Amino acid sequence: MTPGAHFDGESVVVTGHQAARTVLRDWQTFTVDDPRFTTSRLTGPSMLSTDGREHARHRAPFVGAFSPRRVDDRYAEQVQQLCAELVAAIRPRGRADLRQELAAPLAAAVMQRALGLGEVDRSMLLQWYDALSAEVELLTADGAPTDTGRCAYAAVAERVAARLPGSVLAAAGDSLDPAEVSANAVVMMLGGIDTTEGMISFALTHLLASDWAPRAAADPAVLERAVEESLRLEPAARFVDRYATADTGIGALAVPEGTLVRVDLRAANRDPAVFTDPDHFRPDRPELRRHLSFVVGPHVCIGAHLARLETVAAVRAALTGLPELALADGAAAVEGHVFVKPAHVHARWTP
Numbered sequence: 182m183t184p185g186a187h188f189d190g191e192s193v194v195v196t197g198h199q200a201a202r203t204v205l206r207d208w209q210t211f212t213v214d215d216p217r218f219t220t221s222r223l224t225g226p227s228m229l230s231t232d233g234r235e236h237a238r239h240r241a242p243f244v245g246a247f248s249p250r251r252v253d254d255r256y257a258e259q260v261q262q263l264c265a266e267l268v269a270a271i272r273p274r275g276r277a278d279l280r281q282e283l284a285a286p287l288a289a290a291v292m293q294r295a296l297g298l299g300e301v302d303r304s305m306l307l308q309w310y311d312a313l314s315a316e317v318e319l320l321t322a323d324g325a326p327t328d329t330g331r332c333a334y335a336a337v338a339e340r341v342a343a344r345l346p347g348s349v350l351a352a353a354g355d356s357l358d359p360a361e362v363s364a365n366a367v368v369m370m371l372g373g374i375d376t377t378e379g380m381i382s383f384a385l386t387h388l389l390a391s392d393w394a395p396r397a398a399a400d401p402a403v404l405e406r407a408v409e410e411s412l413r414l415e416p417a418a419r420f421v422d423r424y425a426t427a428d429t430g431i432g433a434l435a436v437p438e439g440t441l442v443r444v445d446l447r448a449a450n451r452d453p454a455v456f457t458d459p460d461h462f463r464p465d466r467p468e469l470r471r472h473l474s475f476v477v478g479p480h481v482c483i484g485a486h487l488a489r490l491e492t493v494a495a496v497r498a499a500l501t502g503l504p505e506l507a508l509a510d511g512a513a514a515v516e517g518h519v520f521v522k523p524a525h526v527h528a529r530w531t532p
């Protein structure tokens with residue numbers, strides 16, 4: 182076994198930090214562009230399923246809209262407002278599942294606005310979202326495409342096209358055709374709702390299960406570090422897949438052409454060669470920002486700044502708006518395999 186990568190019988194699993202960085206940066210040898218990639222069987226080509234020039238063409242029109250400055254200008258206030266409303270609604274009750282009542286509605290509302298779908302009924306949008314996620318799962322398990330999946334895709338694609346001028350997708354209409362804009366919009370929706378819900382839920386759990394919450398409530402710099410450390414320990418998107426384009430190797434491990442290479446981001450983020458005391462929540466660690474939860478290389482998460490902004494705002498709103506906030510029954514088990522979340526964030530406070 183080579184440190185950092187091994188065969189698990191069907192695919193190569195990359196667990197080392199250095200090996201993961203090498204694979205994620207070298208798109209010519211380890212590509213996403215393969216017929217086995219299931220999201221593209223639902224959406225057609227998008228930035229998530231292309232590499233090289235084609236990837237740049239799909240991605241470039243959206244990069245500006247997700248830049249830190251544009252995200253701060255466009256979302257900071259709205260997100261704070263939404264968090265304040267969600268917290269105010271649950272405060273009198275003295276207890277709630279913060280995943281269901283804070284993280285989930287915030288993540289969905291922000292993506293809805295980002296994609297210009299503000300006027301679509303929220304429960305309808307969530308139904309489409311569930312149908313699309315289920316379809317990707319089904320296709321991943323080699324199932325046949327369903328009418329439900331196809332209809333949900335058509336419904337979202339149609340709404341996105343109709344609302345183009347008011348959304349972050351507006352500029353994309355100049356360089357991508359309507360089907361390509363819709364494919365990228367659905368990829369953002371699939372990549373930006375569950376993951377952000379998970380990221381917020383993990384951050385709340387890690388803070389409330391440790392003694393860092395009071396310091397994070399009092400100091401924005403500590404809060405940001407705590408969110409980053411939570412992201413390192415539990416990346417909400419745990420595995421990313423690549424396919425070897427030629428016979429190659431990872432360290433001493435031979436990797437034949439066509440091999441599925443799964444990068445285990447959670448394992449790479451806990452590589453003891455990079456992170457001291459890797460399994461513990463330590464927001465003061467110096468190597469904090471070396472985690473790979475948003476990957477590195479050409480496919481680095483386009484929504485990373487927005488997801489961080491949402492998480493910091495949600496956690497701050499909970500810590501400052503819910504007096505004596507504590508977990509009601511300890512940290513929950515983690516559910517999911519590729520997309521992971523704590524099963525719940527049951528919390529109590531003094532109303």
Ligand code: HEM
Nearest residue numbers: 228229372373376377380417418421480482483484487488
């Ligand atoms: C506002 C929320 C988010 C949006 C809109 C978003 C959108 C995207 C998009 C469009 C990509 C594809 C980029 C490309 O292939 O060029 C991507 C990649 C990625 N995102 Fe996000 N994302 C969000 C939040 C998150 C969160 C919270 C996580 C995990 C904690 C995450 C993890 C990833 C990872 C691991 C990739 C790389 C996929 C790969 O290389 O195969 N994202 N994201």
